[in-house]
Amino acid sequence: MALKILDTTLREGEQTPGVYFDGHIKLAIADLLDEIGIDIIEAGHPVVTEDIHEAVYQIAHHGYKAVIAAHARSLRKDVELALESGVQFIGIFYSVTSERLDQVFRKDLQAAVEQITKTIRFAKEQNPNILIRYTPEDTVRSPFANVLKAATAAVKAGADIISVADTTGYMVPGTDHNMYDFVAKLKDALARENLQPMIAVHCHNDRGLALANALDGYRAGAEIIDASVMGLGERAGVVDLAQLLIAVKDIFCVEKVYKLEKLMDLYALVSRYSGIPVPKNFPIVGENAFTHCAGVHTHAAVQNPVHYQSLNPALVGREMRVALDHMSGISSVQWALEQLNIDYDQTLLKRLLARIKQIGQKGRTVDLNELKHLIEWCKKHSLN
Numbered sequence: 001m002a003l004k005i006l007d008t009t010l011r012e013g014e015q016t017p018g019v020y021f022d023g024h025i026k027l028a029i030a031d032l033l034d035e036i037g038i039d040i041i042e043a044g045h046p047v048v049t050e051d052i053h054e055a056v057y058q059i060a061h062h063g064y065k066a067v068i069a070a071h072a073r074s075l076r077k078d079v080e081l082a083l084e085s086g087v088q089f090i091g092i093f094y095s096v097t098s099e100r101l102d103q104v105f106r107k108d109l110q111a112a113v114e115q116i117t118k119t120i121r122f123a124k125e126q127n128p129n130i131l132i133r134y135t136p137e138d139t140v141r142s143p144f145a146n147v148l149k150a151a152t153a154a155v156k157a158g159a160d161i162i163s164v165a166d167t168t169g170y171m172v173p174g175t176d177h178n179m180y181d182f183v184a185k186l187k188d189a190l191a192r193e194n195l196q197p198m199i200a201v202h203c204h205n206d207r208g209l210a211l212a213n214a215l216d217g218y219r220a221g222a223e224i225i226d227a228s229v230m231g232l233g234e235r236a237g238v239v240d241l242a243q244l245l246i247a248v249k250d251i252f253c254v255e256k257v258y259k260l261e262k263l264m265d266l267y268a269l270v271s272r273y274s275g276i277p278v279p280k281n282f283p284i285v286g287e288n289a290f291t292h293c294a295g296v297h298t299h300a301a302v303q304n305p306v307h308y309q310s311l312n313p314a315l316v317g318r319e320m321r322v323a324l325d326h327m328s329g330i331s332s333v334q335w336a337l338e339q340l341n342i343d344y345d346q347t348l349l350k351r352l353l354a355r356i357k358q359i360g361q362k363g364r365t366v367d368l369n370e371l372k373h374l375i376e377w378c379k380k381h382s383l384n
Contacts, residue, residue, distance in 0.1 A: 003225065003252075004039035004040060005224075005225060005227060006038075006039065006040040006042060006200065006224055006225065006226045007038045007041055007227060007229070007241055008042040008226050009241070010029060010030070010044050010059075011042040011044050011071050012042070012238055013229065013232035013270075015233055016233060019232060019274045019275070019276070021273055023054060025269075026059065027062065029269060030059050032262055033266065034064040034066045036259045036263065037258040038258075039224075040089060041066045042070070042091065043068050043070060043085075044056045044071065045072065046070055046081040047072070047073075053084075056070050056087065057086060061086055067088045067089050067131065070082035070087040070089070070091070071090075072090050072093075073094070076119060078092075079119055082123075083123065083126050083130070088130065091135060093136075093163075093165075094112060094134075095136065096109060096112055096143075096147060097141060097142040097143075113153045116150060116157075120132055120154055120158050121157050121158060123158070124158035132154075132158055132161070133163050133200060134151065134163070135163035135165050135200075136151065138165060139164045139182075140166050140170055140179070141167075147186065148189050148190075151197075152193055155190065155195045155197045160198060164200065164222070165202045166204055166213055169203070169204040169207045169213075169236065170206075170207075171213045172209060173212050173216050179220070180216040180219055180220040182220075183201065183221060186199065187199060200225070200226065201213070201225055202238065203226070203238060203239055204235065204236065205231055205238060205239070206236050208236070210237075210239045211240065218252070225239065228240070229242075229266060230267065230278060242263050242284040242285050245263070246283075246284055246315065249315070250315065260315050263316050263317075264316065284316060288323075289318070290318055291321040291322070292322050292323065293323040293327045295329025295332060298329065299329060302331055302334075324360070324365055324366040325359070325360030326356075326357045328357065329353070333356065337371075339368060352378050355377070356374070
């Protein structure tokens with residue numbers, strides 16, 4: 001099944017408290033996203049600030065291969081500003097939950113649908129080639145009848161994409177409220193109206209299930225999945241981009257070629273300018289993602305990494321590593337010495353292992369540079 005990845009680091013990512021990227025940094029991030037091969041880059045919500053508007057404009061006119069998108073409320077002024085920015089895609093959102101309609105918008109469903117369709121028609125009148133995504137915010141907790149009515153009207157008004165938003169991370173695979181069933185039900189209901197828009201999924205990570213829910217949606221027929229670098233976004237964020245890319249390439253065998261070796265550069269850039277470090281134990285891009293520690297693990301892994309790795313680190317331009325600390329065994333030290341092309345005997349091995357364990361008990365590891373100094377120490381000094 002054809003799949004498009006939408007990266008929303010520059011829009012949803014900036015909804016992370018304290019995160020803002022200056023315009024030139026946004027361009028640098030967009031450069032890497034485009035080089036990796038991301039299909040759609042959501043550049044921001046132009047109405048929020050003048051600087052964001054300028055950044056969206058610059059990104060839209062930069063000549064990227066990716067489709068450049070802007071975010072907009074279901075308001076004419078938001079759409080006008082997005083169109084001014086020169087984007088190729090506008091994501092329009094409006095909630096149709098009963099509570100939000102009653103308590104926030106103070107209008108009934110029919111009035112909401114009229115506002116949504118009026119906004120979409122306006123955008124299409126101004127630019128018939130613009131891609132329009134309509135998102136019923138908090139889709140999965142809204143009455144399905146409301147979602148279907150709004151989505152049907154939106155597509156008839158010109159929307160090309162309907163996004164299923166799990167705005168609060170509510171969905172749980174394998175339960176009565178799961179993304180697979182919701183997407184399948186929505187696609188079937190729209191098909192009965194002879195409507196076949198693309199379906200997107202935007203999954204929040206409040207329960208730690210965003211990626212699982214997104215993949216559930218893909219299996220049910222969703223053609224677009226939203227993600228961001230480090231999963232940045234509101235509260236616990238959204239789907240992590242690197243984890244999603246590995247899943248669709250390594251598990252679902254999506255044919256599109258992505259330059260996954262650029263992910264490390266992308267994550268380093270976003271981490272630096274967001275002020276949020278990449279956790280060491282983060283899958284794919286974390287410092288420890290392909291590092292083996294315990295002696296039993298390393299003994300097997302240095303002979304054949306597949307004993308303790310289900311992913312090949314070469315997918316993202318990385319290599320297997322072995323940590324040297326209090327958990328190390330002889331095989332770990334042997335591996336490290338071989339990396340340094342250093343000859344050794346059993347006496348040196350035992351002395352090095354003893355010293356490494358002592359250092360590890362202080363709460364740190366010995367890297368290869370330190371190991372060189374440790375070798376000289378052990379050659380000249382007895383451990384007694």
